[in-house]
Amino acid sequence: MQPVRQPTRHIGTRGSPLALYQAEWVQRLLRDRDPETDWQLRILKTSGDTIEGELKDFGGKGLFTRELEEALLDGRIDLAVHSMKDVPTVGHERLVIPALLPRADVRDAFISVQHASIDALPEGALVGSASLRRRAQLAARRPDVRFCLLRGNVQTRLRKLEEGVCDATFLAVAGLDRLGASDRITQAVPTDVMLPAPAQGVVGIEIRREDQRMRDMLAGLNDKRAELSITAERAFLRALDGSCRTPIAALAEWNGSTLQFRGEVLSTDGALRFGCADARTIETVGEAYDFGFVHGEVLRSDIGGRITFDI
Numbered sequence: 001m002q003p004v005r006q007p008t009r010h011i012g013t014r015g016s017p018l019a020l021y022q023a024e025w026v027q028r029l030l031r032d033r034d035p036e037t038d039w040q041l042r043i044l045k046t047s048g049d050t051i052e053g054e055l056k057d058f059g060g061k062g063l064f065t066r067e068l069e070e071a072l073l074d075g076r077i078d079l080a081v082h083s084m085k086d087v088p089t090v091g092h093e094r095l096v097i098p099a100l101l102p103r104a105d106v107r108d109a110f111i112s113v114q115h116a117s118i119d120a121l122p123e124g125a126l127v128g129s130a131s132l133r134r135r136a137q138l139a140a141r142r143p144d145v146r147f148c149l150l151r152g153n154v155q156t157r158l159r160k161l162e163e164g165v166c167d168a169t170f171l172a173v174a175g176l177d178r179l180g181a182s183d184r185i186t187q188a189v190p191t192d193v194m195l196p197a198p199a200q201g202v203v204g205i206e207i208r209r210e211d212q213r214m215r216d217m218l219a220g221l222n223d224k225r226a227e228l229s230i231t232a233e234r235a236f237l238r239a240l241d242g243s244c245r246t247p248i249a250a251l252a253e254w255n256g257s258t259l260q261f262r263g264e265v266l267s268t269d270g271a272l273r274f275g276c277a278d279a280r281t282i283e284t285v286g287e288a289y290d291f292g293f294v295h296g297e298v299l300r301s302d303i304g305g306r307i308t309f310d311i
């Protein structure tokens with residue numbers, strides 16, 4: 001008998017602990033589905049991993065995903081694992097995302113060594129966050145709070161917080177749960193206080209459009225509910241934003257077969273806040289997309305010139 005050569009397929013990922021955890025999760029799922037293939041991780045650095053300052057100042061989209069997409073296109077990797085929150089709403093024509101994994105906790109976590117909740121923060125507290133959305137949402141509730149940058153991967157940020165660099169920070173509950181750091185969460189912030197980023201808590205797998213075999217295999221991993229939810233949220237974002245410089249939040253939650261959608265846009269200082277909410281029975285990706293997109297367009301015209309969108 002001829003020994004069977006195991007085909008190798010490469011799963012591309014960033015090197016942060018959270019990215020690696022998510023890529024290993026995908027690797028396990030693929031090994032279960034297709035043990036004949038040798039599923040290897042390939043770690044790549046993205047521009048988002050090397051930037052020091054404010055992400056918004058770098059303008060470009062896809063800071064955490066572009067290098068992975070280039071590696072897909074030139075064949076260095078066969079799959080790319082992304083946090084969907086980091087994936088631009090307009091994709092490359094030669095790439096597709098056929099699998100979205102079941103959604104984790106969508107909330108943001110408030111983390112502080114000394115203070116029990118957002119409302120317990122002392123007057124003028126210093127909050128470390130590079131996220132425009134979290135800053136604006138917190139400022140809307142607590143205009144007295146001051147901000148500083150706190151960047152780096154989840155562990156780095158938690159360490160800086162313990163060193164006293166700031167009084168509190170925010171991270172996605174999903175990321176902390178995946179890293180086994182749920183005990184660091186001081187308060188899981190209710191979504192009516194802090195509506196999450198579009199697609200927060202969802203991991204997606206991107207591949208080359210032409211890779212039909214991979215598409216067929218991944219179709220079985222796709223979570224339809226996660227797909228419809230984030231399709232609506234990302235369509236809302238797409239209708240509103242071109243630059244990642246406007247604080248935008250969206251969440252589409254299931255109640256039976258009804259998708260309950262909420263979206264909001266804030267001014268950077270949190271002084272202006274425009275929101276919408278609606279519920280509809282949704283069955284297809286097309287319906288989910290239209291649902292989110294229309295709400296983005298309506299909100300955009302409600303806002304008029306009061307918040308600038310530099311598309």
Ligand SMILES: NCc1[nH]cc(CCC(=O)O)c1CC(=O)O
Pocket residue numbers: 064083084085086170171172173174175199200201202203
């Ligand atoms: N690069 C930032 C990023 N992208 C996705 C997550 C969290 C995990 C998720 O939303 O799926 C994080 C970190 C954070 O916001 O705390």
